[in-house]
Amino acid sequence: MAVHHITTLLLCVIWGLPEATPICDNSNPCPFTGGQDLSVPTEYSSEGTGLLNVTLTVDLTPHTVDWLTIHRRTYNGEIPGPTLRVRPGDKLYIKLVNNMRSDNVVRAEGHGPVSPNITNLHLHGMHVSPKEPHDNVFIEIGPGSSYQYEFDIPDDHPAGTFYYHHHIHGNSHFCVGGGLVGFIIVEDDVTTMSPELSAISCPLNCHKEVQLAVGTNFRYTFLETDPILSYSNLQKDLGDPSRNLDPLSSGTGTMEDWLMDPANGVDYLLTNGQLWPKVTLTVGEVKRFRIMNGATIEVLEIAIKELGCEMMVLAWDGIYVDAPYRTRMVVLSGGARVDVAVRCWFSGDFTMTSIMAEENDPVLASEYWQMRFNQNLLTLHVEERAAVFGLEHFPTSLPAHPGYYRDLRTIDDSEIDGRFVIEFGPEHEVNREHFKDAAHYRYKYKVGTIQEWYIINTEQLKPHPLHIHVNHFQVISYNEYTHPWGALHPVNNTKSAYYDLQGNLCDQQFLHFAHNLDWPTSNTPSFKYHGHHNRSRDSTPAYIPLGEWRDTINVPPLGSMTIRFVADRYTGTQMIHCHNLNHVDRGMGLVVEVVEEGESIHGASTASGGAYPGTCRRTDPYPDVVTGAANFNGGGHDHGHDHMHGH
Numbered sequence: 001m002a003v004h005h006i007t008t009l010l011l012c013v014i015w016g017l018p019e020a021t022p023i024c025d026n027s028n029p030c031p032f033t034g035g036q037d038l039s040v041p042t043e044y045s046s047e048g049t050g051l052l053n054v055t056l057t058v059d060l061t062p063h064t065v066d067w068l069t070i071h072r073r074t075y076n077g078e079i080p081g082p083t084l085r086v087r088p089g090d091k092l093y094i095k096l097v098n099n100m101r102s103d104n105v106v107r108a109e110g111h112g113p114v115s116p117n118i119t120n121l122h123l124h125g126m127h128v129s130p131k132e133p134h135d136n137v138f139i140e141i142g143p144g145s146s147y148q149y150e151f152d153i154p155d156d157h158p159a160g161t162f163y164y165h166h167h168i169h170g171n172s173h174f175c176v177g178g179g180l181v182g183f184i185i186v187e188d189d190v191t192t193m194s195p196e197l198s199a200i201s202c203p204l205n206c207h208k209e210v211q212l213a214v215g216t217n218f219r220y221t222f223l224e225t226d227p228i229l230s231y232s233n234l235q236k237d238l239g240d241p242s243r244n245l246d247p248l249s250s251g252t253g254t255m256e257d258w259l260m261d262p263a264n265g266v267d268y269l270l271t272n273g274q275l276w277p278k279v280t281l282t283v284g285e286v287k288r289f290r291i292m293n294g295a296t297i298e299v300l301e302i303a304i305k306e307l308g309c310e311m312m313v314l315a316w317d318g319i320y321v322d323a324p325y326r327t328r329m330v331v332l333s334g335g336a337r338v339d340v341a342v343r344c345w346f347s348g349d350f351t352m353t354s355i356m357a358e359e360n361d362p363v364l365a366s367e368y369w370q371m372r373f374n375q376n377l378l379t380l381h382v383e384e385r386a387a388v389f390g391l392e393h394f395p396t397s398l399p400a401h402p403g404y405y406r407d408l409r410t411i412d413d414s415e416i417d418g419r420f421v422i423e424f425g426p427e428h429e430v431n432r433e434h435f436k437d438a439a440h441y442r443y444k445y446k447v448g449t450i451q452e453w454y455i456i457n458t459e460q461l462k463p464h465p466l467h468i469h470v471n472h473f474q475v476i477s478y479n480e481y482t483h484p485w486g487a488l489h490p491v492n493n494t495k496s497a498y499y500d501l502q503g504n505l506c507d508q509q510f511l512h513f514a515h516n517l518d519w520p521t522s523n524t525p526s527f528k529y530h531g532h533h534n535r536s537r538d539s540t541p542a543y544i545p546l547g548e549w550r551d552t553i554n555v556p557p558l559g560s561m562t563i564r565f566v567a568d569r570y571t572g573t574q575m576i577h578c579h580n581l582n583h584v585d586r587g588m589g590l591v592v593e594v595v596e597e598g599e600s601i602h603g604a605s606t607a608s609g610g611a612y613p614g615t616c617r618r619t620d621p622y623p624d625v626v627t628g629a630a631n632f633n634g635g636g637h638d639h640g641h642d643h644m645h646g647h
Contacts, residue, residue, distance in 0.1 A: 160318030
């Protein structure tokens with residue numbers, strides 16, 4: 001106990017006075033309490049003028065959580081950054097200023113830590129061009145520099161919840177987790193909304209909207225089993241100068257030591273930069289919650305713990321569902337957003353929580369518990385309401401989709417112009433390679449075409465969240481898994497090999513192991529999560545309802561999914577990656593190229609050293625990525641080395 005606290009206690013005992021409340025600060029830690037009113041981000045709006053011109057400044061700024069002051073890289077000194085409100089057809093100009101110093105710039109060889117002082121910007125989920133000066137995620141803005149982004153939002157852009165965030169390959173897990181996120185809200189046209197939807201939405205009823213940016217990393221507890229979960233450990237690895245090295249008044253070490261001590265349990269995610277904030281409603285009132293999972297590795301399984309409140313799903317990833325539906329839980333992978341209408345029937349306090357639900361294990365895997373966040377997020381404080389106001393109603397109808405998000409589930413095969421395979425594998429690889437560079441295209445296709453892609457996760461006990469830039473996609477099916485599975489070498493436990501479902505070694509291996517014969521010929525698979533195509537998915541919230549449009553989805557262990565989309569309007573380099581940002585920092589991403597009509601789609605490095613993603617044997621069927629003449633349900637190709645650079 002600190003000396004000044006002992007003195008205070010003695011005086012209180014002598015004079016019979018109540019003991020003063022201890023002062024908690026960076027030298028005198030105590031348990032966190034949270035519970036403040038929800039902080040509302042600063043907002044900048046185009047307000048119907050057709051233009052929003054803003055400056056976002058990245059700098060290392062102080063941020064207070066309860067009594068603790070931390071220093072984080074922020075946009076304009078806020079966590080989350082300012083909310084940007086625009087409308088379809090607007091121009092959005094963002095000047096991104098990097099005020100960071102260059103005193104700790106490091107860049108690891110290959111895939112790994114990159115200086116957290118280098119930055120850029122990605123408009124996650126927005127249907128905008130990937131070229132400069134638009135949403136080019138390969139721009140790097142160094143300390144003391146700035147860049148002028150210009151985004152032309154289409155006239156038919158869907159209204160919904162999107163967000164912007166830092167996107168440097170090699171430091172995204174650290175910087176995004178530290179707080180470099182902010183909402184972008186594309187507002188609805190009042191004439192397209194039902195009265196019930198308009199009553200809980202901007203532009204006429206903005207007070208009914210609740211923005212929840214969940215996921216800023218406040219996980220300091222050091223776990224030897226998974227050190228990437230400790231923010232302090234990440235700071236050490238990157239040589240970050242903003243560590244909490246304040247000496248404790250007790251003389252027992254530093255604040256960083258206290259934060260990392262498992263006995264203190266400092267293992268939280270912040271909501272709008274706060275711990276367990278409070279949102280106030282009245283009985284029978286409906287509010288629109290725009291929820292973003294801004295976490296870098298964690299999955300959120302969000303429910304309201306107590307009986308008495310209900311949630312109605314309105315939209316996923318900024319795209320309205322066909323019709324609102326009630327749900328008891330929404331499951332958000334990193335980068336996902338959901339719009340839900342919330343109403344409570346009784347007064348009192350209700351807890352919005354993320355709970356590791358057993359029914360989601362087939363998709364999220366119980367073995368992956370470190371990434372399934374299992375704690376309270378906020379309190380819904382519900383007050384009595386004067387009877388004169390009556391009950392407010394949930395929306396029963398929603399605005400229509402733009403034409404490029406039409407239903408593709410029942411189209412004829414002849415309408416599909418191209419097919420491609422995305423395969424998540426061990427060791428943070430996609431399509432059997434680590435990310436190389438922005439010009440290493442794994443597939444090329446023409447603008448305006450309808451694409452059918454197969455998404456495969458070869459890992460037995462780990463999900464991967466897929467994110468595709470520029471275009472949302474429609475979830476068509478969960479398929480029978482007939483593809484190879486990856487496993488660590490049973491001897492050295494460091495490198496992986498591919499096996500068929502009988503446990504025999506595949507001849508279609510990784511690029512760097514294509515000619516390596518030092519592998520066992522058989523291995524024992526785990527089929528615990530096999531069979532997503534014939535499970536009852538209605539009772540598992542983590543499964544995605546077929547037909548919904550998303551930009552980020554969880555691909556379950558030993559999962560095979562089919563998605564379709566229209567390559568609407570934009571050409572250029574399209575990034576595809578795992579949105580577990582620790583994984584993509586380590587190379588789990590690839591690029592494809594969208595070309596103009598009439599341009600060649602030859603020259604992509606479709607195969608990896610002659611091995612084709614999703615296949616085990618050289619005679620296995622593989623989609624013809626040019627004509628779409630074959631798929632996994634029939635046909636076959638001799639995948640010789642003459643195919644390795646595309647057709």
